[in-house]
Amino acid sequence: MKRGTKLYSILKLKCPRCQIGNLFNNPGLFVFSRILEMPDKCSSCKQNFKMEPGFYTAALWISYPMVVLIFIPLLILGFSLHSLNGFFTIIYPFIILFSFMLQIPLMRISRAILLNMTIDYTTNR
Numbered sequence: 598m599k600r601g602t603k604l605y606s607i608l609k610l611k612c613p614r615c616q617i618g619n620l621f622n623n624p625g626l627f628v629f630s631r632i633l634e635m636p637d638k639c640s641s642c643k644q645n646f647k648m649e650p651g652f653y654t655a656a657l658w659i660s661y662p663m664v665v666l667i668f669i670p671l672l673i674l675g676f677s678l679h680s681l682n683g684f685f686t687i688i689y690p691f692i693i694l695f696s697f698m699l700q701i702p703l704m705r706i707s708r709a710i711l712l713n714m715t716i717d718y719t720t721n722r
């Protein structure tokens with residue numbers, strides 16, 4: 598993936614301005630500790646990540662449509678397979694497990710999307 602695109606910054610969880618510094622103290626999509634702990638400023642370009650109090654509350658409005666887009670088709674699939682007895686007992690535990698697995702990556706990606714909506718990539722710092 599090429600640096601300089603917003604997709605790079607979002608999926609790699611990098612600073613939207615320089616795309617070098619990490620957005621989270623514990624980098625990576627699948628982590629189990631310090632999930633939403635972010636540095637105050639970018640380690641590379643000193644971009645402020647604590648924009649204003651309650652800034653990341655808006656990330657809820659980004660993660661919600663992502664969850665709807667992912668899980669509505671799965672639920673429809675589950676309901677359509679309801680008539681097949683075995684699938685009903687298999688697909689719903691899978692959906693619940695899948696939702697727990699995606700919880701942390703979706704929270705982190707929605708914060709990265711929110712920051713990328715407000716901060717642009719720049720090469721002159």
Ligand SMILES: [Zn+2]
Binds near residue numbers: 612615640644
């Ligand atoms: Zn930066």
